[in-house]
Amino acid sequence: METERRLETLGIVLPQAPSPVANYVRAVRSGPWLFVAGQGPLRDGEVVWRGRVGAELTEAQGREAARLAAMNAVSILKAELGDLDRVRRIVKLTGWVRAVEGFARQPMVIDGASDLFVEVFGERGRHARSAVASPDLPFGIPVEVEIVAEVAGDPAA
Numbered sequence: 001m002e003t004e005r006r007l008e009t010l011g012i013v014l015p016q017a018p019s020p021v022a023n024y025v026r027a028v029r030s031g032p033w034l035f036v037a038g039q040g041p042l043r044d045g046e047v048v049w050r051g052r053v054g055a056e057l058t059e060a061q062g063r064e065a066a067r068l069a070a071m072n073a074v075s076i077l078k079a080e081l082g083d084l085d086r087v088r089r090i091v092k093l094t095g096w097v098r099a100v101e102g103f104a105r106q107p108m109v110i111d112g113a114s115d116l117f118v119e120v121f122g123e124r125g126r127h128a129r130s131a132v133a134s135p136d137l138p139f140g141i142p143v144e145v146e147i148v149a150e151v152a153g154d155p156a157a
Contacts, residue, residue, distance in 0.1 A: 050141060093128075
């Protein structure tokens with residue numbers, strides 16, 4: 001429960017793990033890998049951030065949206081594994097940023113998610129990453145993130 005204590009110390013309260021919004025599952029386990037479906041900046045099933053970075057939202061707001069999307073991914077890890085200490089490593093983060101044409105600071109926006117993973121998991125939260133532009137995202141959200149985590153223990157545990 002070391003990771004849970006870290007969350008408490010940081011004052012991070014995870015949102016309830018979101019349910020899928022279409023015909024997919026929120027996570028799939030294959031051996032030591034847990035693939036978490038793309039997550040947006042939602043809380044209790046409601047979109048918190050909507051719009052394009054560089055128009056309706058500032059870069060800082062985009063970063064906050066990415067942080068909330070990452071919190072949803074961590075909530076799913078918790079729901080799927082029961083114990084966040086079972087996360088050996090966040091291996092890969094892919095982040096999409098819906099922004100105005102010509103916006104080229106996607107990496108800085110997705111840092112909102114990357115920073116959260118490092119805060120929560122320490123060195124286990126450092127990951128490979130892609131941060132890419134998207135002309136549109138579901139429900140008008142400004143960011144979406146998905147992760148691949150290496151996890152410990154029996155998938156049935």
